[in-house]
Amino acid sequence: MDKKKAVRDYHRNLAVTAGIILLIFIAIPIFVKSPYILNVFVLVFYMSTLSMAWNLLGGMTGQNSLGHAAYMGLGAYASCLLVVRTGINPWLSAVAGMVAVAVVAGVIFYPCFILRGPYFTLVSIAFGEAIRQFIINSEFFGRASGVGLPYGKDSWIDFRFGSKVPYYYVGLAMMILIYAFMKKIERSKIGYALKTIREDEDAAAAIGINPIKYKIMAVVISAMVAALVGFFYASYIRYIDPELMIQAKSTEAVLPAIVGGAAFVEGPIIGGLIMIPLSEFLRATYSAILPGINMLMYAVVLLVVIRFRPAGILGWYMNSRAKQFVDERILKKPSVEVIEEVEMAGGR
Amino acid sequence: ASGAINSAQGQAAAPAEQERTEAAPAEEAAPAEETAAADENAPEGDPIRLGTIYAMSGGNAAIGANILRGIDFAVAEINAKGGVLGRPLEVVRGDHAGDPATGKSEAERLITQEHVDLMMGCHMSTVTEVVAQVCQQYGVPMITAISTLDRLTDADHEDMDYFFRLCPLNSVYVEDMLKYLKDSTEQTGEEIKTIAIFTDRAAIGQELIRCVNLFKDEYGLELVAEVDYTSNATDLSAQVLALKDANPDAILCDSYIGDATLFVQTLKAQNYSPKMIVAKANGFTDPSFITNLGSIANGVASVVEFNPDLTNGVEINEEFNKEFGVDMNGHSAESYTVVWIFKTAIEAAGSVEGEAVKEALTNLDIQGEFPGGRKIVLPYDRIKFENYELAGEPHYRDNTYASVAIAQIQDGAWKTVWPFNFTETKIAYPAPLE
Amino acid sequence: MSTFLQACVNGLLMGGFYSLMGMGQNVIFGVMKIVNFCHGEMLMVGMYLTFVLYTFFGIDPYLSVPIVAVVMFLFGALIQHTLITPSLGTKSFTNLLFLTVGLGLLLSNGALVIFGSTYYTINTPYSQTYINLGPVTMALPRLISFGVLVVISSALFAFLKYTTTGKQIRAVSQNPVGAEVVGINVKSIYILTYGIGVALAGVAGSLLTGFYTIFPTAGASFGFRALIVVVVGGLGSIPGAFLAGIFLGLLETMVALFISPSYSDLIVFVTFIVILVVRQTIIARRR
Amino acid sequence: MSDTPIIEVSHITKRFKGLTAVKDVSFTIKRGAITGMIGPNGAGKSTTFNMICGYYPPTEGKIFYDGKDITDKKAYDYTNMKVSRTFQIMKPLKNLSVLDNVVASAWFGHAAAKNERQAREKAMEVLQFTGLYEKRHVLSKDMGTPDQKRLEMARALATSPQLLFLDENMAGLNPAETEEAIKLIRRINESGVTIFLIEHIMQAVVSLCEEVIVLHHGEKIAVGTPDEVMNDPYVMEVYLGVKKEDADA
Amino acid sequence: MLKVSGLNAGYGSVNILWDLEFEVKDGEIVAILGSNGAGKTTMVRAVTGMLKPSSGSVQFNGDELSGKNTRYILDAGIVQVPEGRQLFTEMTVLENLEMGAFNRKTKEHFRDNLKKAYGWFPRLEERAKQAAGTLSGGEQQMVAVARALIGEPRLLILDEPSLGLAPNIVDDILKVASDMADHDGISVLLVEQDITKALACADGGYVIENGKIVLHGTAKELSENEHVKKAYLGI
Numbered sequence A: 001m002d003k004k005k006a007v008r009d010y011h012r013n014l015a016v017t018a019g020i021i022l023l024i025f026i027a028i029p030i031f032v033k034s035p036y037i038l039n040v041f042v043l044v045f046y047m048s049t050l051s052m053a054w055n056l057l058g059g060m061t062g063q064n065s066l067g068h069a070a071y072m073g074l075g076a077y078a079s080c081l082l083v084v085r086t087g088i089n090p091w092l093s094a095v096a097g098m099v100a101v102a103v104v105a106g107v108i109f110y111p112c113f114i115l116r117g118p119y120f121t122l123v124s125i126a127f128g129e130a131i132r133q134f135i136i137n138s139e140f141f142g143r144a145s146g147v148g149l150p151y152g153k154d155s156w157i158d159f160r161f162g163s164k165v166p167y168y169y170v171g172l173a174m175m176i177l178i179y180a181f182m183k184k185i186e187r188s189k190i191g192y193a194l195k196t197i198r199e200d201e202d203a204a205a206a207i208g209i210n211p212i213k214y215k216i217m218a219v220v221i222s223a224m225v226a227a228l229v230g231f232f233y234a235s236y237i238r239y240i241d242p243e244l245m246i247q248a249k250s251t252e253a254v255l256p257a258i259v260g261g262a263a264f265v266e267g268p269i270i271g272g273l274i275m276i277p278l279s280e281f282l283r284a285t286y287s288a289i290l291p292g293i294n295m296l297m298y299a300v301v302l303l304v305v306i307r308f309r310p311a312g313i314l315g316w317y318m319n320s321r322a323k324q325f326v327d328e329r330i331l332k333k334p335s336v337e338v339i340e341e342v343e344m345a346g347g348r
Numbered sequence B: 001a002s003g004a005i006n007s008a009q010g011q012a013a014a015p016a017e018q019e020r021t022e023a024a025p026a027e028e029a030a031p032a033e034e035t036a037a038a039d040e041n042a043p044e045g046d047p048i049r050l051g052t053i054y055a056m057s058g059g060n061a062a063i064g065a066n067i068l069r070g071i072d073f074a075v076a077e078i079n080a081k082g083g084v085l086g087r088p089l090e091v092v093r094g095d096h097a098g099d100p101a102t103g104k105s106e107a108e109r110l111i112t113q114e115h116v117d118l119m120m121g122c123h124m125s126t127v128t129e130v131v132a133q134v135c136q137q138y139g140v141p142m143i144t145a146i147s148t149l150d151r152l153t154d155a156d157h158e159d160m161d162y163f164f165r166l167c168p169l170n171s172v173y174v175e176d177m178l179k180y181l182k183d184s185t186e187q188t189g190e191e192i193k194t195i196a197i198f199t200d201r202a203a204i205g206q207e208l209i210r211c212v213n214l215f216k217d218e219y220g221l222e223l224v225a226e227v228d229y230t231s232n233a234t235d236l237s238a239q240v241l242a243l244k245d246a247n248p249d250a251i252l253c254d255s256y257i258g259d260a261t262l263f264v265q266t267l268k269a270q271n272y273s274p275k276m277i278v279a280k281a282n283g284f285t286d287p288s289f290i291t292n293l294g295s296i297a298n299g300v301a302s303v304v305e306f307n308p309d310l311t312n313g314v315e316i317n318e319e320f321n322k323e324f325g326v327d328m329n330g331h332s333a334e335s336y337t338v339v340w341i342f343k344t345a346i347e348a349a350g351s352v353e354g355e356a357v358k359e360a361l362t363n364l365d366i367q368g369e370f371p372g373g374r375k376i377v378l379p380y381d382r383i384k385f386e387n388y389e390l391a392g393e394p395h396y397r398d399n400t401y402a403s404v405a406i407a408q409i410q411d412g413a414w415k416t417v418w419p420f421n422f423t424e425t426k427i428a429y430p431a432p433l434e
Numbered sequence C: 001m002s003t004f005l006q007a008c009v010n011g012l013l014m015g016g017f018y019s020l021m022g023m024g025q026n027v028i029f030g031v032m033k034i035v036n037f038c039h040g041e042m043l044m045v046g047m048y049l050t051f052v053l054y055t056f057f058g059i060d061p062y063l064s065v066p067i068v069a070v071v072m073f074l075f076g077a078l079i080q081h082t083l084i085t086p087s088l089g090t091k092s093f094t095n096l097l098f099l100t101v102g103l104g105l106l107l108s109n110g111a112l113v114i115f116g117s118t119y120y121t122i123n124t125p126y127s128q129t130y131i132n133l134g135p136v137t138m139a140l141p142r143l144i145s146f147g148v149l150v151v152i153s154s155a156l157f158a159f160l161k162y163t164t165t166g167k168q169i170r171a172v173s174q175n176p177v178g179a180e181v182v183g184i185n186v187k188s189i190y191i192l193t194y195g196i197g198v199a200l201a202g203v204a205g206s207l208l209t210g211f212y213t214i215f216p217t218a219g220a221s222f223g224f225r226a227l228i229v230v231v232v233g234g235l236g237s238i239p240g241a242f243l244a245g246i247f248l249g250l251l252e253t254m255v256a257l258f259i260s261p262s263y264s265d266l267i268v269f270v271t272f273i274v275i276l277v278v279r280q281t282i283i284a285r286r287r
Numbered sequence D: 001m002s003d004t005p006i007i008e009v010s011h012i013t014k015r016f017k018g019l020t021a022v023k024d025v026s027f028t029i030k031r032g033a034i035t036g037m038i039g040p041n042g043a044g045k046s047t048t049f050n051m052i053c054g055y056y057p058p059t060e061g062k063i064f065y066d067g068k069d070i071t072d073k074k075a076y077d078y079t080n081m082k083v084s085r086t087f088q089i090m091k092p093l094k095n096l097s098v099l100d101n102v103v104a105s106a107w108f109g110h111a112a113a114k115n116e117r118q119a120r121e122k123a124m125e126v127l128q129f130t131g132l133y134e135k136r137h138v139l140s141k142d143m144g145t146p147d148q149k150r151l152e153m154a155r156a157l158a159t160s161p162q163l164l165f166l167d168e169n170m171a172g173l174n175p176a177e178t179e180e181a182i183k184l185i186r187r188i189n190e191s192g193v194t195i196f197l198i199e200h201i202m203q204a205v206v207s208l209c210e211e212v213i214v215l216h217h218g219e220k221i222a223v224g225t226p227d228e229v230m231n232d233p234y235v236m237e238v239y240l241g242v243k244k245e246d247a248d249a
Numbered sequence E: 001m002l003k004v005s006g007l008n009a010g011y012g013s014v015n016i017l018w019d020l021e022f023e024v025k026d027g028e029i030v031a032i033l034g035s036n037g038a039g040k041t042t043m044v045r046a047v048t049g050m051l052k053p054s055s056g057s058v059q060f061n062g063d064e065l066s067g068k069n070t071r072y073i074l075d076a077g078i079v080q081v082p083e084g085r086q087l088f089t090e091m092t093v094l095e096n097l098e099m100g101a102f103n104r105k106t107k108e109h110f111r112d113n114l115k116k117a118y119g120w121f122p123r124l125e126e127r128a129k130q131a132a133g134t135l136s137g138g139e140q141q142m143v144a145v146a147r148a149l150i151g152e153p154r155l156l157i158l159d160e161p162s163l164g165l166a167p168n169i170v171d172d173i174l175k176v177a178s179d180m181a182d183h184d185g186i187s188v189l190l191v192e193q194d195i196t197k198a199l200a201c202a203d204g205g206y207v208i209e210n211g212k213i214v215l216h217g218t219a220k221e222l223s224e225n226e227h228v229k230k231a232y233l234g235i
């Protein structure tokens, strides 16, 4: 009986902690007035979301894509062009953009799924470059000059604001929503299929998983989320050009996941919260003094994390005293067996 | 379309010669004041903060370096003379690394964290567009020294009254290039009938192509080839062969410095000597272009926003070269000028308050020389931001007096060759490239 | 016709560089199964090294090739020992990938910090010497470079194929544990191979200074082409990489010549994807 | 219905480049029974097995399941047809816990779990059945050979097969552990699962199998009860290694 | 010949082997028994230098090997057939065998040794040009054993050689081992799950449980030991 209560208490504590963290994020714009700081948060939100999109493919499925900037860019282009050319509502264009990118990603990648390991990575780079080159050569996409979204009065309908606050909340909501979605996937049939594929494709086939089908699913979902981020980016920056899709941007999309811990759905968020403010700080502080030194230091941080904390910050936390302390003292987590027992009992 | 600008050039030649002697005493008087002013004013007041956003890292960092030399030079000069309103100028640098999102972020940081009063930027028009929006939102006056994209000041930007542009528009550049081709017959005796474009596939190249198509018929030129490549190309021999095949009378080009260098080397390697090469500044006028290529650069011509042999440029270039070890180029000279424009406007407004400075900039009219400073070092003698029409399109707050000259590398140095009434130097034809 | 011949020669000369880069990448990939994403940056380091040797010590770029090779080898060995070997233990392809990506960032920005953003070139007395062979012109530096790299490639091929060390390298590439069992020092082989790979990139950089500008991001375009070469030529295959490099060089010039220079990049990427997919499909079928 | 064999293999042949690994082999697997396959190394047992399970297409011949032609079925279709397999070279999902390894399987197959709870319950059941319950939170890569072999089986069972293929599932076990495994396999069989196994451990083959098929050089050389097969002089010579003198005596 | 004392070893911070003591004399076959996960392979790895022992000594003909690298130990004459075979899958059978001849002067004797190896495993000669990775499991095991023999061992360590082998091949391999012990004076350390067969050909043996030696004696003693019968033979 008190086992049951212990588990219930633990779940309550978890919920309360999550609630507090959420409240802090909701409260930030009330206390932080600096648009620049809010801007950094907005960056964190959309980059973390993009990184979560990557992580579905890279972390969960073991397919290291280095072409996510292309999906994001395509999404941004699709929604921008629709708004500019047809004048439809941006929110609708976002949906259309996601669908378009999903189709493109699915169709183009279908033949590539025979590829494993590094081959997949290389194709994803070539694919990203090919899309970028295509846009640069295409009159329709505005070639290298890019596309701008119209400025104007603040409006929810047009998703356009002078202030950072609405972007902050939309960005936050997007990140949380995608997080919840990814968490759901992780524990679902798809999640298990993807993880099985990551570990061994032959083993996956042996239990009835069609590796190609699920990999396509992963790529399509991942590309759609990236396209959503592209829409958000375009609405926020209000100007896009093919430079958005260069390979360095794809790399940027991955770093939060690597630093945070690619094995965890939370990894990209933790990594984003660390790496993006760090990069902004380094640029603000050092770039003017000695150009390049900021990226140099950023690279050093990245290398140190990979070298000494290969499972990322979260992987490190999971085996740390800090976690023990949090579990025991703050969350009052009962043993795994107890939780399991109560859960199984509840099921009958 | 650019008739007004041309006449400005025409007038500029003669007065410039006269004013030179007059200006000398004023310059000599300055140091006396300067010591006094420096002691009393400069160190004391709150600095006036000038934000700059250029690429300091990434593929195009070289351009940012030239621009900042010009800015630093002007700021040192102004501070040595007692600053602005008795307050020193201080530069706060931002780095956009070639990316609009980063540019936006930097603009926000400079304005809200660093509290800059003024803004300069950027060297990529795509980033300028985004940064200008941020400045507009916060009411920070911004002048771009070198963003030439026509669109930046078109009808869509009518309301962006905090944004001003010093440099000429791409269409002005290109029209002057074509004009030069036509005028060259006078000296070379050969008429230019066919042209080819060699350019980067990035935005700069698209603009060159667009503008050439805009004017080519008017100047009776036939475009026989459009050849482009991706920035920082590994190899340009295919492009050069395509040009060689097309065999135009003249090649118009726009490239960043690395590709510009490789282009000329490849021309040699492919044994192709076009008779005339005219570049739209950029990489071709980077100080390291001549250093790197040596004699094979001889004969390359380019639009220049500034040239050391311009009557107003000789002196400043000497000082500049002493300071930095390289010549002042167009980017340095234009950004140098922008700093002085800001100084003049602030002093006219009597404050650094954004609204007041904006008003002052709107009404600014500098003729010949800056109050308390040098003569305009660029190849024109008046600076005024005006609304006007260009090729049937309205434009806002551009310096309509801006124009460019054309220089050619001769004996390892840029020599102004056009407009003819600006210079004694004759066009070297065909371009020797050796 | 003469244009076509000239284009062939150009493609061949350029392809040689892609080959050299690809072979370096291939040695590394073949043995450690990691894609060296800082390969282009290693080339850039080789360029700056040559530049420094020329500017401060007056050493001719071609004479500095052996020096660059040795220095870059040591540099690669150091990186392998301190960074990559420890991370190999985690068996995470993702981590290794981003380790090399991070290294690339470090190197290109390090160059920016040290040398600034200026574009440099090296002008030797013979940089502007050209050789005419009938309708075809060749720049002397390119020709020398091509000769040097043909020699290096053949030497490398022979080394891997016939020497004991070469066989050890191949053994490690197939089964590191098995290699240890037969008495091969696996860690030294790793150090050796990464050193060789990096040295090849450095040498390519050194040779490139004869006709290319030196700047912090100079390696990027070459780095990616090296990847294409590796994949098209077949992972681990040195002759494959050599041929693929030449193929890529020719493909680029031919597309530019017969279709349009604008599309050469696009077509190269698409060809790359197609070749990869087709080849892997055939391999999978054969299973 | 019940007398149609669950699997009928008809004249299958597999050639790799120059080498014929399996040559015109035909046999049937009886429903509800345990059938074994033995033969010298390289005889073509795993190849036959892989052809039946959809990993290699046969070069020639047909395979029937419940009378239906399944020659061209893909490997991932098998669990939906209630057929499941293990690998000779184990393929555990290394970075997942034992529990997650099995949960993953429980999501698939003809009786796939509908939700997370079902999947976990089914996995727990299988873990208890196979004796891995105590180790359910261990990462599968940290386990020794016999546990990994057991895990292979657990993962196969979690898809609720009616026909189970085991490729050398007992290799590397000592006699005592082998006894355990034999009991487990018998229990599985008693729950109604038809089993087809490849094994070199005679102790297991003799005590489990109702019928044994012997391959040699890719050809079927004998079939019968374990007793019959093991007393076949040819089988003795090529496989069991009973010395000529002993056999004569 | 081989004398191990006070050997401790493990992975990372986890200690697996606890104060191991055992001895192998010239020309002797010693069996190591133990259930799965007992630490037998870890012991093999510690003796052959693939795993650095945390303490203890490994003496081979008076030479201290503990802490030496694999190459040194191999040159001293300890050659193993590793668990899981560890072949070079993309190399041919012949190339794999060549790789076995890295130590000492074995390269010179390679031709002769190869002939011997083909004598023991004729099937390998048939398959000399085939890529090792495409051999059947049992054929691969033969390659692994042959590769070790080509290294001219003075002490041969076999880690579960019978795994996946047909009964007659197991007999062959064990017979090769006994022949070598009897005729060439080579010692053999045999880690084996097929305890009956192992004890039948071994002179003596040790039983490892949880990384500790719990029993040792002659083969006969062990096969009659109640604990061994119960825990390992299932009798």
Ligand SMILES: Nc1ncnc2c1ncn2[C@@H]1O[C@H](COP(=O)(O)OP(=O)(O)OP(=O)(O)O)[C@@H](O)[C@H]1O
Residues within 6 Å of the ligand: D142, D143, D144, D145, D146, E011, E016, E034, E035, E036, E037, E038, E039, E040, E041, E042, E043, E083
């Ligand atoms: N690389 C490794 N890292 C961490 N632990 C390991 C590693 N290899 C083995 N172990 C652990 O060490 C213990 C002993 O393993 P070992 O392989 O030595 O056993 P063994 O007696 O050879 O068993 P088997 O009969 O299965 O081969 C086991 O608990 C195993 O989980």
Ligand SMILES: Nc1ncnc2c1ncn2[C@@H]1O[C@H](COP(=O)(O)OP(=O)(O)OP(=O)(O)O)[C@@H](O)[C@H]1O
Residues within 6 Å of the ligand: C287, D016, D017, D019, D021, D039, D040, D041, D042, D043, D044, D045, D046, D047, D048, D088, E134, E135, E136, E137, E138, E139, E164
């Ligand atoms: N992919 C392949 N390519 C070429 N030959 C192969 C391939 N797979 C198997 N073979 C060959 O086919 C033959 C049969 O192999 P198979 O794996 O079926 O043997 P097996 O009977 O399972 O042996 P074991 O008992 O040793 O596992 C072997 O000689 C092997 O070398």
Ligand SMILES: [Mg+2]
Residues within 6 Å of the ligand: D045, D046, D047, D088, E136, E137
């Ligand atoms: Mg088999």
Ligand SMILES: [Mg+2]
Residues within 6 Å of the ligand: E040, E041, E042, E083, E159
């Ligand atoms: Mg073992």
